[in-house]
Amino acid sequence: MVCPYAWDVPGGVQYHVRDIAEHFIRQGHEVWVLAPAENDADLPDYVTSVGRPVPVRYNGSVARVTLGPATSTRVSRWLEAGNFDVLHLHEPLNPSVSLVALWASTEPVVATFHSAMIRSRALHAAHPLLRPSLEKIRGRIAVSEDALGTVQRHLGGMAFIIPNGVHVDSFALAPVRPQWAGTPEAPTLAFLGRVDEPRKGLAIALQAMPDLLEVHPGIRLLVAGPGDASDLLKDADPRAAAATVMLGMVSDDDKASLLRSVDAYVAPHLGGESFGIVLVEAMAAGAPVVASDLPAFAAVLDIGTPTGGDANGILFQTGSPQGLAQAMLPLLADPARREALRVAGRARSRVFDWDVVAAKVMAVYETVIAGADAEPEEPAPQGLWGRLVRGVPGGGN
Missing domain, CATH: 3.40.50.2000 (Glycogen Phosphorylase B;)
Incomplete structure (x- = not known):
């Protein structure tokens, strides 16, 4: 899983990623999380820091994110070492580590969209560049009808509505x-x-x-x-x-x-x-x-x-x-x-109990993994640009 926001700063997305990761770990799954964090942050064993975050104004708030060449290198190394069955990105369109991971990914991708935005000029302008990478997303999750509306306005297509969870x-x-x-x-x-x-x-x-x-x-x-x-x-x-x-x-x-x-x-x-x-x-x-x-x-x-x-x-x-x-x-x-x-x-x-919510998320994982296994294997793309422009047949569902 990739969390775009600083792990050591309280926030709804961070709590969501933490809770679902720990739920799956308790069930016996192997889960790793990549997120920005301060150098002295006390991180759980399953979290890897991608570097120090910087504050950026986003969607009416201030998000602490990270982006840049060093981030790209760390993301690529983390993905290569992980050899994951599925990559779950949270807020993949934010200017942060989730977007970098989407560019670099070769494994099946699930994306959860948390935000509700009526209109984003930046997303509209960047859509032609982002389109090939967005095709890598095999399973889309929106946490609410409002978040689904954001997906449909800016990306088109549909998503599974799976709410946030609570213990x-x-x-x-x-x-x-x-x-x-x-x-x-x-x-x-x-x-x-x-x-x-x-x-x-x-x-x-x-x-x-x-x-x-x-x-x-x-x-x-x-x-x-x-x-x-x-x-x-x-x-x-x-x-x-x-x-x-x-x-x-x-x-x-x-x-x-x-x-x-x-x-x-x-x-x-x-x-x-x-x-x-x-x-x-x-x-x-x-x-x-x-x-x-x-x-x-x-x-x-x-x-x-x-x-x-x-x-x-x-x-x-x-x-x-x-x-x-x-x-x-x-x-x-x-x-x-x-x-x-x-x-x-x-x-x-x-x-909204995690037992209910996590089961729905796991069903999405199983669906995208089964779809990827049924497709012929393609040569691995070379370099970050190759990964960026490589779409996935049947992606964007």
């Missing part, structure tokens, strides 16, 4: 922490995400807090995640700032306990989300979810579908602090409603 039981069985648990007079809300990334929407949650404090003077907003929120807190209503507890980065165990302990989870994201793994984690832990009405979040909560309704969570207008407050206040006043959301959310989260 559901690790959240469902996490211990409640008294310091994070609320009371009827002083409920607690949780927010998880990079606090200084505008699209995560912490500013919206802070702007909603005064309305919540009018009804619940003891309410607390517990914020977990990297970044510096000092400017947001300085600009916030003083009452909101005083009621906000900054926890900083938390461990996986602490994250699970935080979600298990609070009265509700708030996801005020503004856009750029193709899935919403933290919503699944919150549901698995039994935290009622109140989220922006982004299409990706509605899909995770199964709201607005013939089988879903509004049983698994509550949506409010994206970017509206008033909408967030108006959605949250009735929920906090209704213990029965919160309990119903806990029960429904836990059931919904089982769809």
Whole structure:
């Protein structure tokens, strides 16, 4: 597997690659991961560093990636030494190691597309150059309908929709922490995400807090995640700032306990989300979810579908602090409603358990390997350019 983003920096793609790699390792498969990482990073045995990452603005965020001649050399050596049955690339169109690995690959390639982008001029302009390499991809996976839309707009063709996975039981069985648990007079809300990334929407949650404090003077907003929120807190209503507890980065165990302990989870994201793994984690832990009405979040909560309704969570207008407050206040006043959301959310989260998700990914691997074995062997291409322009018969499915 190839992860394009810095392994030692928290992120959804990194966690996805880590969890699925370790799931397959526990099943007895031999799995190796290539990813950027700082020189002093503490890496698992199965991870090889491709070099130090550099920050690059991408899709409304800052991605830490690596690219260049040294990267190309390291990728080629890693592929040659691995002699892999299948190469699984994550975000292969990003300007990072996954794209380099796609250029250099000769083994069957599976690609997972995580991002949701309405339009990318760079991808449109680069498509003629990328097309021969894209034909090497025998199996495409999109983590959501939004990610599938990105694939179809920029590449054409179809992909298997296989969502991100969660170890559901690790959240469902996490211990409640008294310091994070609320009371009827002083409920607690949780927010998880990079606090200084505008699209995560912490500013919206802070702007909603005064309305919540009018009804619940003891309410607390517990914020977990990297970044510096000092400017947001300085600009916030003083009452909101005083009621906000900054926890900083938390461990996986602490994250699970935080979600298990609070009265509700708030996801005020503004856009750029193709899935919403933290919503699944919150549901698995039994935290009622109140989220922006982004299409990706509605899909995770199964709201607005013939089988879903509004049983698994509550949506409010994206970017509206008033909408967030108006959605949250009735929920906090209704213990029965919160309990119903806990029960429904836990059931919904089982769809995303790694046992279910990983089995679907393995089925894609088996399909592309079988297809490659059935084709006549071709001479190995010479040099990076030869690998780049060599397509694969039947690729691009």
